[in-house]
Amino acid sequence: MIDQLIKKIKEMDNATVVGLDPRLNFIPSFIKDASYAKYGKTLQGAANAFYEFNKEIIDNIYDLVPAVKPQIAMYEQYGIHGLNAYLQTINYAKEKGLIVIGDIKRSDIASTALAYSNGHIGRVKIEDELIEVYKEDFITLNPYLGYDSIEPYIGNCNAYDKGLFVLVKTSNPNSGEIQDLEVDGEKIYEKVGKLVANWGEKAMGELGYSRVGAVVGATYPKQSKDLRKIMPKTFFLVPGYGAQGATAEDLSGCFSKDGLGAIVNSSRGIIAAYTKEDYSKMFKAEEFGKAARQAVINMRDDLNRVR
Amino acid sequence: MIDQLIKKIKEMDNATVVGLDPRLNFIPSFIKDASYAKYGKTLQGAANAFYEFNKEIIDNIYDLVPAVKPQIAMYEQYGIHGLNAYLQTINYAKEKGLIVIGDIKRSDIASTALAYSNGHIGRVKIEDELIEVYKEDFITLNPYLGYDSIEPYIGNCNAYDKGLFVLVKTSNPNSGEIQDLEVDGEKIYEKVGKLVANWGEKAMGELGYSRVGAVVGATYPKQSKDLRKIMPKTFFLVPGYGAQGATAEDLSGCFSKDGLGAIVNSSRGIIAAYTKEDYSKMFKAEEFGKAARQAVINMRDDLNRVR
Numbered sequence: 317m318i319d320q321l322i323k324k325i326k327e328m329d330n331a332t333v334v335g336l337d338p339r340l341n342f343i344p345s346f347i348k349d350a351s352y353a354k355y356g357k358t359l360q361g362a363a364n365a366f367y368e369f370n371k372e373i374i375d376n377i378y379d380l381v382p383a384v385k386p387q388i389a390m391y392e393q394y395g396i397h398g399l400n401a402y403l404q405t406i407n408y409a410k411e412k413g414l415i416v417i418g419d420i421k422r423s424d425i426a427s428t429a430l431a432y433s434n435g436h437i438g439r440v441k442i443e444d445e446l447i448e449v450y451k452e453d454f455i456t457l458n459p460y461l462g463y464d465s466i467e468p469y470i471g472n473c474n475a476y477d478k479g480l481f482v483l484v485k486t487s488n489p490n491s492g493e494i495q496d497l498e499v500d501g502e503k504i505y506e507k508v509g510k511l512v513a514n515w516g517e518k519a520m521g522e523l524g525y526s527r528v529g530a531v532v533g534a535t536y537p538k539q540s541k542d543l544r545k546i547m548p549k550t551f552f553l554v555p556g557y558g559a560q561g562a563t564a565e566d567l568s569g570c571f572s573k574d575g576l577g578a579i580v581n582s583s584r585g586i587i588a589a590y591t592k593e594d595y596s597k598m599f600k601a602e603e604f605g606k607a608a609r610q611a612v613i614n615m616r617d618d619l620n621r622v623r
Numbered sequence: 624m625i626d627q628l629i630k631k632i633k634e635m636d637n638a639t640v641v642g643l644d645p646r647l648n649f650i651p652s653f654i655k656d657a658s659y660a661k662y663g664k665t666l667q668g669a670a671n672a673f674y675e676f677n678k679e680i681i682d683n684i685y686d687l688v689p690a691v692k693p694q695i696a697m698y699e700q701y702g703i704h705g706l707n708a709y710l711q712t713i714n715y716a717k718e719k720g721l722i723v724i725g726d727i728k729r730s731d732i733a734s735t736a737l738a739y740s741n742g743h744i745g746r747v748k749i750e751d752e753l754i755e756v757y758k759e760d761f762i763t764l765n766p767y768l769g770y771d772s773i774e775p776y777i778g779n780c781n782a783y784d785k786g787l788f789v790l791v792k793t794s795n796p797n798s799g800e801i802q803d804l805e806v807d808g809e810k811i812y813e814k815v816g817k818l819v820a821n822w823g824e825k826a827m828g829e830l831g832y833s834r835v836g837a838v839v840g841a842t843y844p845k846q847s848k849d850l851r852k853i854m855p856k857t858f859f860l861v862p863g864y865g866a867q868g869a870t871a872e873d874l875s876g877c878f879s880k881d882g883l884g885a886i887v888n889s890s891r892g893i894i895a896a897y898t899k900e901d902y903s904k905m906f907k908a909e910e911f912g913k914a915a916r917q918a919v920i921n922m923r924d925d926l927n928r929v930r
Contacts, residue, residue, distance in 0.1 A: 337735070340749065348750075357752045389735045393742030395710065395756045396703045403702065421730050423765045425795040425862075428644070428696045435700030442647065443655075445664045449702045458730045460767040460790060462797030483767060488732040490769030497814060499804045504811070507804060555732075 317453045317479045318521040318529070318551060321415055322576060324382035330616040331571075331623060333417065333553070334377055334608070335583025336386040336405060338366045342588040344601040347372075363397035366390070369604075370405045373587050376605035378412035380612050383453075385417040385553075385581055406451055417553065418452030421483065423461055430468040438472035454479040456531060456553070459508055466515055466528075473519045473527040479551075480528045482512045484543060487533025487556030505539060506546060513547040525551045525577070532570060534562035534580065541569030544577065552578040557615070558585030568622035575623040586611045624760045624786045625828040625836070625858060628722055629883060631689035637923040638878075638930060640724065640860070641684055641915070642890025643712060644694040645673045649895040651908040654679075670704035673697070676911075677712045680894050683912035685719035687919050690760075692724040692860075692888055713758055724860065725759030728790065730768055737775040745779035761786040763838055763860070766815055773822055773835075780826045780834040786858075787835045789819045791850060794840025794863030812846060813853060820854040832858045832884070839877060841869035841887065848876030851884065859885040865892030865922070875929035882930040893918045 325331050340348065340362060348365045355361035374384065386409075391402035406416050422432045436455050439446040457466060459482050469480055485495055485505040495505040509530065516526030526549050532540045534556035544552070552570045556562040557580050570578040589595045590607035599607040632638050647655065647669060655672045662668035681691065693716075698709035713723050729739045743762050746753040764773060766789050776787055792802055792812040802812040816837065823833030833856050839847045841863035851859070859877045863869040864887050877885040896902045897914035906914035 352750070357750045359747070359749070359754060359756065362747075362749045387731075387735055389729070389731055389738040389742075393738040393747050393756065395742070396706050398742075399703050399706050421765075422696070423728050423730060423767075423790075424694075424696055425793065428694055431696040431700040435696075435702070435705075440666070440669075440700050442666070442669045443659070443664045447666060449666065449700065458728075458765050458767050460730075460765050460801055461793050461795055462800030462802070464795050464797040483730075486732065486768050488768055488771050490771040493769035493818065494767055494811070494815060495769070497804075497806045497811065499806055499811075504801070504804065504806075508801060511800065 317415065317477050318525050318527050319523045321382055321479070321551070321579070322523050322525065324415065325576060325579065328380060328382055329620065330381055331579050331619050332381050332612055332615050333383045333385050333579045333581040334373065334381055334586050334612065335581045336370050336373065336384050336587065337390050337583040338369050338587065339390065340365070342584070342591050343369045344604055346602065359394040360397040363391065363394045363401040367401040367404050371408055372605040373608050374409055374412055374414065376609040377612050378414050380609065380616065381414070383415035383417055383579060384409050385419050387419040387583070403450065410451065415453045416451070417454040417456070417481065418450060419456050421456050421458050423458035423465060425461060426464045426468055429465050433469045433472050437469065437478035438476060454481060454529070456481045456483065458483050459512065463511070463515060470515065470519050470528065478527065481531045481553040482528065484509045484512055484530040485532050485536055485539050487535045487560055487562070491533065506542065509543045509546045513550050516550055520549070525549055529553055531555065534567035534570070535560055537566045537569055540567065544569055544572065548572070554578050554580045558582045564618045564622045571623040580619055582615055586615065624722065624784050625832050625834050626830045628689055628786070628858070628886070629830050629832065631722060632883065632886065635687060635689055636927065637688055638886050638926050639688050639919055639922050640690045640692050640886045640888040641680065641688050641893050641919065642692045642694060642888045643677050643680065643894065644697050644890040645676050645894065646697065647672070649891070649898050650676045651911055653909065666701040667704040670698065670701045670708040673705070674708040674711050678715055679912040680915050681716055681719055681721065683916040684919050685721050687916065687923065688721070690722035690724055690886060691716050692726050694726040694890070710757065717758065722760045723758070724761040724763070724788065725757060726763050728763050728765050730765035730772055732768060733771045733775055736772050740776045740779050744776065744785035745783060761788060761836070763788045763790065765790050766819065770818070770822060777822065777826050777835065785834065788838050788860040789835065791816045791819055791837040792839050792843055792846050794842045794867055794869070798840065813849065816850045816853045820857050823857055827856070832856055836860055838862065841874035841877070842867055844873045844876055847874065851876055851879065855879070861885050861887045865889040871925045871929045878930040887926055889922055893922065
């Protein structure tokens with residue numbers, strides 16, 4: 317799947333990932349009202365509004381971007397209806413040919429990790445039946461528990477050609493509290509970066525990058541540049557562009573010399589573009605999908621300046 | 624809720640938590656067959672077998688233990704049916720008066736963490752409706768992203784009297800890979816322990832312990848003893864007893880002088896007791912609930928020797 321991701325980035329000349337993290341406060345009223353009319357102001361009403369919103373976004377961007385990244389928390393908060401919208405969104409995105417990165421950031425010990433792994437990127441076994449459940453192409457993971465919490469995913473990555481992005485240096489303001497602590501002259505995120513690169517050797521793709529990638533925040537330009545050098549075969553998933561404040565220049569160090577090596581996520585900056593001043597002049601709320609499309613084009617061109 | 628947990632531990636003279644982590648390979652055939660007859664060898668068939676199994680376990684232990692800890696991964700792997708069994712299990716356990724610790728180990732940046740927090744221990748807001756979704760009393764969290772990834776839970780802890788257990792030193796074999804790295808003469812788990820203790824000051828209960836607890840593995844006796852000293856007001860959730868190899872002596876350092884300060888989890892050791900040599904002589908598969916009850920009594924007495 318890492319090879320397919322690289323091919324699609326080249327084909328579309330675009331390293332943008334659209335984060336599908338809907339929130340009720342920016343879903344247009346006409347979608348919410350229709351959903352509430354059907355299901356009430358309930359978990360199902362909210363979840364269905366998310367799915368309707370996502371479909372329109374996907375319809376408007378699937379031919380421009382290699383991948384989408386639904387954030388499971390947004391769906392999980394609404395219980396089984398929310399999770400259903402998450403699954404529907406994944407199916408719809410895949411039908412449209414998009415690669416799906418499930419932003420789940422799970423972490424647990426080996427036998428439990430295997431349950432997450434089988435459910436999300438492998439197959440669950442129910443007696444003699446093997447069932448594919450979530451069908452994400454990539455998922456994100458948290459490395460705090462060490463290698464035996466990651467290993468159960470690597471088998472499924474190789475068996476089913478799936479991929480991982482393991483948190484190394486996150487984009488949030490307090491990420492340094494643990495990640496920037498210094499051990500023998502080296503920061504924790506560098507230590508973790510080396511571990512992730514090492515784990516990745518067990519799951520190499522054909523095009524020079526591993527199926528085990530890293531999450532590296534755009535909001536920390538120096539750190540991401542250092543990590544790029546430490547982890548030459550590791551693909552980066554880069555959050556923090558746009559709404560979180562990072563510019564294309566800030567994240568330019570995440571790319572390799574070949575202009576590959578990273579995909580950059582934007583969520584609200586794209587899917588809620590129609591609420592922003594620049595776009596709201598051009599697009600009505602009903603045209604939120606078109607606004608998202610324009611935001612993708614603008615982001616693509618902005619990233620292409622620096623990679 | 625931390626105060627209620629302490630009261631229940633005293634009342635029952637028991638610091639045992641029963642981990643509700645069912646697996647198809649130890650659920651008795653008569654439960655699985657009945658479920659498959661209704662729903663087929665499907666996700667729903669497996670999930671329903673989990674719920675039926677859990678009900679029988681709960682019926683046999685609710686008067687002996689203060690709390691249960693369902694591991695969400697076991698349920699999440701089966702999609703919406705699995706999640707439904709997780710929610711049903713929580714409801715059933717609470718009806719029986721048990722405190723529920725949702726072992727979710729989530730980690731994400733602030734705005735996303737708030738979605739998890741509202742869904743699991745707070746309320747989600749759908750227009751003018753506030754809805755309680757998962758209803759766990761405590762949840763577990765991963766601290767790798769720093770304080771702004773934990774803060775969104777602390778508000779809900781105080782507003783709704785809920786609690787957290789943040790991973791500090793986990794019980795798995797590779798937990799030292801990151802957690803044991805040394806920074807200025809201090810291990811990462813000690814640094815994290817101090818952070819968690821500090822965060823906990825913002826959410827103190829009435830009985831001397833914080834609503835923000837810590838996960839400290841029983842498999843590392845020296846480390847847990849050190850952490851007990853560093854974090855005197857922090858309640859520990861202690862995994863690793865039994866199936867993972869730790870004895871009561873190993874985890875004795877997790878308790879405070881008052882014999883409180885820790886609850887100890889056992890999952891397979893209790894819920895799959897009927898499959899183990901000692902118990903299988905006394906209990907038939909149909910009596911797996913009674914075997915679990917006996918295993919709880921044995922564990923209670925074993926822990927009470929050392930606390």
